[in-house]
Structures are given as structure tokens and as C-alpha cells.
Amino acid sequence: MATLKDVARLAGVSVKTVSNVVNGYSFVKPDNRRRVEEALEATGYRPNLGARNLRRGRTGFIALVLPELSIPYFAELAGLVITAAQEHEWNVLIEQTFGTLAGERAALASLGPHLVDAAILSPEALLVDDFQLSVPAVLLGEHAVDVPISRVGIDNVAAARTAVRHLISLGRTRIAAIGAHPHRGTAALRLEGYRTALAEASLPFSGDLVVPALNYHRADGAAAMRSLLDMPTPPDAVFCFNDLLAIGAMRTAAERSLRVPGDLAVVGFDNNEESVYSSPSLTSVAPDKGAIARAAVDLLHRRVESPDDALEDVETPFSLLVRESTVAG
Numbered sequence: 460m461a462t463l464k465d466v467a468r469l470a471g472v473s474v475k476t477v478s479n480v481v482n483g484y485s486f487v488k489p490d491n492r493r494r495v496e497e498a499l500e501a502t503g504y505r506p507n508l509g510a511r512n513l514r515r516g517r518t519g520f521i522a523l524v525l526p527e528l529s530i531p532y533f534a535e536l537a538g539l540v541i542t543a544a545q546e547h548e549w550n551v552l553i554e555q556t557f558g559t560l561a562g563e564r565a566a567l568a569s570l571g572p573h574l575v576d577a578a579i580l581s582p583e584a585l586l587v588d589d590f591q592l593s594v595p596a597v598l599l600g601e602h603a604v605d606v607p608i609s610r611v612g613i614d615n616v617a618a619a620r621t622a623v624r625h626l627i628s629l630g631r632t633r634i635a636a637i638g639a640h641p642h643r644g645t646a647a648l649r650l651e652g653y654r655t656a657l658a659e660a661s662l663p664f665s666g667d668l669v670v671p672a673l674n675y676h677r678a679d680g681a682a683a684m685r686s687l688l689d690m691p692t693p694p695d696a697v698f699c700f701n702d703l704l705a706i707g708a709m710r711t712a713a714e715r716s717l718r719v720p721g722d723l724a725v726v727g728f729d730n731n732e733e734s735v736y737s738s739p740s741l742t743s744v745a746p747d748k749g750a751i752a753r754a755a756v757d758l759l760h761r762r763v764e765s766p767d768d769a770l771e772d773v774e775t776p777f778s779l780l781v782r783e784s785t786v787a788g
Contacts, residue, residue, distance in 0.1 A: 631724055677703050
């Protein structure tokens, strides 16, 4: 493998100049930088990240702690975090907690400066006293716990309100919600947005139309939809707190010979790839997952480099992508 000395010899500069170029320092003369970059390309030099991290007292790894990788939103987000982390020469260790208090506590207990430089966390059950971290961290999403940790996420209240207002604009008046959950902070916020949209349209809120979901899988959405359709007066629309719940709900509607969207309009949340290819395709709230990943990694990098800087809350955009489940093609 080529060394810094090999590159320096070919470029006709000092080893220090090559090191400055490799490490991205700006105080290198343009002609020297050009010669070094050409020599780097010619020799195929690759930096020894392990040695560099050792000198800096770093591991070169960050942790990404997520509830469940079988849920497409988290799987897609993990891939985007890995891509964003590569720009900072970080590798990513992924920990799956299944959203349980025990799983999340175990994940946090394993995080230490001997293993990772920092962590991105998406907790669902942790309590305030559980956030005793030995490495810098960033939280994903909005949570009921109020802890002094920087956060990245969308405005879930506004996103849910936008989804329900879309259903109301279509003339739907009996709108159900699937996905209430006692421990998910995002679920409480999406329920708040649902209720806000109903109130703004002078539509009554009925607790009977809000169905909880212990998990956010297709089977949970299908079961919740069956209970709604068994009501004396079933809903004419349903807002689901993620896409898998919505796809399960549409399956039940099809089994009951209901037309979507003719008899039942359905909106999901997360805009997973499956929502594009389901039949009918699913109208869904689309968080900018790429922006979430980049913001989380960039914010984490700032926390590592300047741990005494003020905490930050970064709000990323969302949109509502209207498809066949609410407006027939």
C-alpha cells in the first residue's frame, strides 16, 4: 500500500503538505494541492483511519439505536445514516431494541467511549432518569421525555393535521385513526394533529374511532380496521400512523369488498417504498428521511467536536404525497 512518503516523493512536496491535504486543511498552496491530489490518485493512497482515530482518541464508530429494522422506515433511515456518516469517516453500529424499556436500557448501557464516539437514538420507552450517557448523542423524533439532548425530526402535529385536512377536503366526515400508543411520543403528537384537524372543521371527536396499535405492523392495521368496520356506523376514511398499518387496513377493506377510495379513503405515514407499489398506491405523509439522516449526523459531529456548544433542535420538512388510496387515478 502507498504511504504518505510515496505520495510526497511523487508530488515533490513534504510529507506534512500531503498530510494537510489528506486531512482537508485549507492552508495549502493551490499548486501544491493539485500535485498532491494527482499523486494521491496515481498511487491509490488510502488513509489509515484506524491509526488516525487512535491518535485523535476516537474509535471511528457511532451507534444508531432503533426500535425495529423490520419496519421499513427505520431500515431506510439506517441506510441513509450510514451514507451520511461516511462523509465524516464514521462507521455505524446498529442496535435494535424492539421499542422495549429493557431493550433500550441495555443498548444505552453498552454505549461507551471505548466502543463508539457518539450515538443517534430513537427511543420509545426510556424514562428521563435513563438518559445517563457517556458519549455525545442526538435524539430522533419528538418524545414525551424532556432531556437535555439535541433532537432532529419533523413536526408530527402539523404532519398529521395536514393528512386529516386532506381527507376532510375530500368530503369525508367520519374519519378514524389507527396507531394510538401509550408509550410512543410520536403517536401522541399525531393523535393531537388528528384532533386539531377535526376541531378546525367542526367535526366531532369520537374516541370509538381511535384504535390503538401495540405494534406498527400490517397485521395490527388489519385487525384495527376489522374492529372499525364492525361498528354500527363504520368510518368513511382512516388516518394510519404509519404505512404498514395503512396497508393492513386496506387489505381488510378489500376482504370486506370495500372500494378504496370509493368507500374508504386511507392515508398512511412515512412514505415507504411499499406505499408506491401497493394496490391502490397509498397516500402518505413523507418525512424527508435524507434530511433527517444528514441533520442527525452533522449535528452529532458538531457535538463530538464542540461538546460545550448549545443544544439544538432541528426541524426537517415533510410533504403529503397524494396517491390512489384517497384520489382515484
